[in-house]
Amino acid sequence: MTTGTAVSTVPFWIDGKRHSAQGTREGVVTNSATGQVVRTVPFANDADIDLAVASARAAFPAWRATTPLRRARILMRFRDLLERRTPDLAALITEEHGKTLPDAAGSVQRGLEVVEFATGIPHLLKGEHAENVGTGVDSHSTRQPLGVCAGITPFNFPIMCPLWMVPVALACGNTFILKPSEKDPSASMLTAELLKEAGLPDGVFNVVHGDKEAVNAILRHPDVAAVSFVGSTPVARHVYETACAAGKRAQALGGAKNHAVVLPDADLDAAADALIGAAYGSAGERCMAISSVVAVGDAGDAIVSRLAARARALSIGPGHQDGVEMGPLITADHAARVTGYIDAGAREGAVTVVDGRGLRVEGHEGGHFVGPTLFDHVGRDMSIYRDEIFGPVLVVVRADTEQEAIDIVNDSPYGNGTAIFTRSGASARRFAHEIQVGMVGVNVPIPVPMAFFSFGGWKGSLFGDLHVHGTDGVRFYTRTKVVTSRWPEQRDAVSLSMPTMK
Numbered sequence: 001m002t003t004g005t006a007v008s009t010v011p012f013w014i015d016g017k018r019h020s021a022q023g024t025r026e027g028v029v030t031n032s033a034t035g036q037v038v039r040t041v042p043f044a045n046d047a048d049i050d051l052a053v054a055s056a057r058a059a060f061p062a063w064r065a066t067t068p069l070r071r072a073r074i075l076m077r078f079r080d081l082l083e084r085r086t087p088d089l090a091a092l093i094t095e096e097h098g099k100t101l102p103d104a105a106g107s108v109q110r111g112l113e114v115v116e117f118a119t120g121i122p123h124l125l126k127g128e129h130a131e132n133v134g135t136g137v138d139s140h141s142t143r144q145p146l147g148v149c150a151g152i153t154p155f156n157f158p159i160m161c162p163l164w165m166v167p168v169a170l171a172c173g174n175t176f177i178l179k180p181s182e183k184d185p186s187a188s189m190l191t192a193e194l195l196k197e198a199g200l201p202d203g204v205f206n207v208v209h210g211d212k213e214a215v216n217a218i219l220r221h222p223d224v225a226a227v228s229f230v231g232s233t234p235v236a237r238h239v240y241e242t243a244c245a246a247g248k249r250a251q252a253l254g255g256a257k258n259h260a261v262v263l264p265d266a267d268l269d270a271a272a273d274a275l276i277g278a279a280y281g282s283a284g285e286r287c288m289a290i291s292s293v294v295a296v297g298d299a300g301d302a303i304v305s306r307l308a309a310r311a312r313a314l315s316i317g318p319g320h321q322d323g324v325e326m327g328p329l330i331t332a333d334h335a336a337r338v339t340g341y342i343d344a345g346a347r348e349g350a351v352t353v354v355d356g357r358g359l360r361v362e363g364h365e366g367g368h369f370v371g372p373t374l375f376d377h378v379g380r381d382m383s384i385y386r387d388e389i390f391g392p393v394l395v396v397v398r399a400d401t402e403q404e405a406i407d408i409v410n411d412s413p414y415g416n417g418t419a420i421f422t423r424s425g426a427s428a429r430r431f432a433h434e435i436q437v438g439m440v441g442v443n444v445p446i447p448v449p450m451a452f453f454s455f456g457g458w459k460g461s462l463f464g465d466l467h468v469h470g471t472d473g474v475r476f477y478t479r480t481k482v483v484t485s486r487w488p489e490q491r492d493a494v495s496l497s498m499p500t501m502k
Contacts, residue, residue, distance in 0.1 A: 016202025032098030035366030059203030111163030415458030
């Protein structure tokens with residue numbers, strides 16, 4: 001890693017403006033393709049979190065009182081700004097994260113779709129009404145905001161994951177504090193500026209940076225009502241348990257080890273094309289990446305040979321260059337971690353079909369590059385199968401039957417996404433029905449739902465009852481109140497009995 005002579009500092013965003021940190025701890029942001037430090041980022045302490053929460057708390061009464069349609073109109077303007085500034089956002093993401101420009105722009109688009117969904121939330125905030133539930137008694141329900149909400153988001157989608165949370169929370173009338181990944185924080189700052197340009201009142205949206213200290217300060221803060229999280233399973237468990245113990249509403253999306261089952265009757269060329277994109281897109285740094293292929297029967301050798309040929313043909317380089325299909329990993333440390341798993345796979349006896357170690361990209365020797373790697377005949381006791389590697393490593397497990405393949409997927413402690421490749425409607429229907437995973441694709445390798453459905457997994461991939469965005473997001477960011485009213489024409493006699501409706 002090398003540093004330039006001078007780098008800028010990514011500030012906080014508090015009360016509608018850029019804000020300096022009160023502490024001195026900080027981290028660095030690198031250009032993933034060169035290894036050079038391009039920015040520094042301050043790490044928030046308790047005092048910084050207090051300041052952001054105070055700003056959000058002060059802004060909440062007026063924002064809650066703003067009519068849902070007026071809130072939606074601000075989000076409509078924000079949506080238009082996001083669309084116009086997509087190239088700028090994509091460039092920031094590519095520089096700091098490393099994914100290719102088309103991939104980065106696609107992640108902006110998927111976040112923008114959640115904003116579009118959120119502009120229709122006034123319709124979903126409607127409650128229910130029942131007339132004459134008792135003699136002269138009516139009841140109705142309302143959905144009301146929670147207050148100050150917080151989001152803690154990962155490095156792999158520095159714009160999309162925040163947009164899973166922020167527009168839904170704001171449309172429901174909450175104020176928000178975002179703690180993005182300290183590894184690629186700049187897209188969140190541009191998001192804050194665009195929200196202000198769209199007309200969002202000061203204090204409604206705030207951004208703080210930091211590490212575990214900042215996260216724990218948010219989780220402990222008594223004025224934070226709800227926390228949304230996306231990240232690894234161990235941290236998701238910590239966030240969920242800590243937030244719940246502090247009396248907060250919490251949803252914590254954890255890690256994944258997503259399987260794709262390939263049956264012998266599948267279109268193997270189409271399946272291989274799809275799996276290459278699902279495994280190596282964004283250098284495998286996706287919670288919905290396919291990292292395990294379960295090849296059934298005669299599909300095994302055929303799919304492995306196709307995957308190997310396609311993996312070797314991929315163009316690897318800096319994400320901003322035309323024609324590059326896969327960029328670097330986020331940091332040097334993460335690249336070393338992924339390489340360590342490849343070492344372990346070879347040591348544990350898996351067949352190394354394509355080896356991504358030792359990749360050098362001319363002119364970018366300091367970049368965090370690991371090439372596409374493919375293992376075959378992987379045992380389910382191997383670390384490359386058990387652990388979430390979060391890199392360009394695809395493993396192939398063999399199964400004799402369709403039922404064995406289903407059992408392999410269901411035995412995984414994770415349950416985020418899965419897919420099946422087949423021409424059989426009966427097999428696809430059975431798979432979708434029996435599989436214990438939150439998001440299922442049929443000949444679709446990365447079944448990320450559209451914004452009007454909800455995103456989330458099962459088992460160790462989710463802690464909490466509700467998924468993000470969609471109708472689950474509205475339920476998470478609101479609470480229900482039921483009002484029962486009566487306007488008697490005469491006084492009732494005093495009664496200490498349990499009231500009943502007659």
